[in-house]
Amino acid sequence: MNQNTQSIDDKIESLKQRCQELGMRVTNQRVEIFREVASSCEHPDAETVYERVKHRLPNISFDTVYRTLASLEDMNMIFRVDNLLPKARFDADKRPHNHFLCIKCGEVYDIFPEDGYKIEIPENSKKFGEIKDVNLQVRGICNKCRH
Amino acid sequence: MNQNTQSIDDKIESLKQRCQELGMRVTNQRVEIFREVASSCEHPDAETVYERVKHRLPNISFDTVYRTLASLEDMNMIFRVDNLLPKARFDADKRPHNHFLCIKCGEVYDIFPEDGYKIEIPENSKKFGEIKDVNLQVRGICNKCRH
């Protein structure tokens, strides 16, 4: 069964299981914030999640939304589309290459293509507009941060 | 000749040419800010660039650094590693897929793999640490923004 056909209730069930596995409490806030992201296909931002959850939990705070989104991310229940780093960083190297981003310390490492490796642009991405740049982000925890 | 072997002076020469092509002025600030990014392989952030350029141009302002980095990006002279969007956005869809980010309006579009297409993780990216997630960012200007 793929994620697409999984119902929201099933997804929430797996969140609850995940919380249990990790010894985390199943709070209303956690469930409702996850529900909002999981039931939307428009990649909502924190403010959007806040506004929507507020309908069901009128006392929800911004801090809870941010904190919970970060913890859901740690749990691998949701993913950040962009903005993994706290601030913008720049690169003038025009050779085709990719980046390893450390989600802990924010360090950026260059990944230069090895023999035979190159990323292709997905054919169907052109339908969205004019492509200017393609970048593969490999996200993880760098060796320094693992110790 | 690849970018790697190109000297800083050559890179600055091509910046000047680019400015001329585009009718943009060749200012000290523009040159020094570019020099800083082009001569570093550590993907500096705006503050780092500011601190370093300040040694040569003590009156440089933060605003100029931000504005110039953005214009160098428009000119395709430098690239933003991350933080293309003004705020973080989230996704709970676990099916493997990629994202088209509109650099103008910030909209995010899902790119689902077509038949036969899949991104591979570059073999040599593992040496940097433990991989948690891989995301291909296709950056461009979406159809809405082109009109």
Add this chain to the structure above:
DNA sequence: CATTTAATAGGAATTATTCTTAATAAGGAA
């Protein structure tokens, strides 16, 4: 039901980035 403590609400604080406005200087013309 009582206890423990993870999680939360509320709002202040912080950080990155952008805006505003007057002054400056690059590039073209005389």
Add this chain to the structure above:
DNA sequence: TTCCTTATTAAGAATAATTCCTATTAAATG
């Protein structure tokens, strides 16, 4: 060269996103 035009800049205020602080609440366990 010198003068003009206007793109670019400096300075610092303003904004926007996110995080921190602290007292309070409520989930899970026994």
